[in-house]
Amino acid sequence: AQSVTQLDSQVPVFEEAPVELRCNYSSSVSVYLFWYVQYPNQGLQLLLKYLSGSTLVKGINGFEAEFNKSQTSFHLRKPSVHISDTAEYFCAVSRFDNFNKFYFGSGTKLNVKP
């Protein structure tokens, strides 16, 4: 069975401060990893993904994430956040042996304060 854990349901942060949103997963097989962002009253859009290769991946809007296989983690980071980054962020995985099936975490609401 797959599980994706986002331990922090809410993360408040001041504008221009760095932020890290945590994601851990459990799986009996290797996985592909994704981060999606959902702005208020909108659908989700892809921020970044890890399929293979370099464990540090860069995405849109200055976000990056690092895949750590030994810790089964895929934490999302941004060195300096803006008010416009206020949104809900979802980590997701799909398995190597069935990449058509997706498992999402419960989401982390990032609230950037002025």
Added chain:
Amino acid sequence: EAQVTQNPRYLITVTGKKLTVTCSQNMNHEYMSWYRQDPGLGLRQIYYSMNVEVTDKGDVPEGYKVSRKEKRNFPLILESPSPNQTSLYFCASSLGRSRPGETQYFGPGTRLLVL
């Protein structure tokens, strides 16, 4: 404009009254999928389709049906809705082509209330 559209955007219905939520994409994508989003649970996959006439169950398929008769459309059918199907529903599509990690494009969502 490339997009995924869902209709209706908001729906209030009563228990047992069959309903269909439509999903359409104009990007010639092979893969389409339905999710439900509930507070504290994130998104859970209901059904997905790799191509026309090819569908499979996601994590929470009970109480739902789908069909994929044409490439662009992937309707979600609730034959006998119950209050526990009150949720926010998203349709998504991606290029597919049996390649992993293709970017999913999400529709705007359909908010369903079952009384």
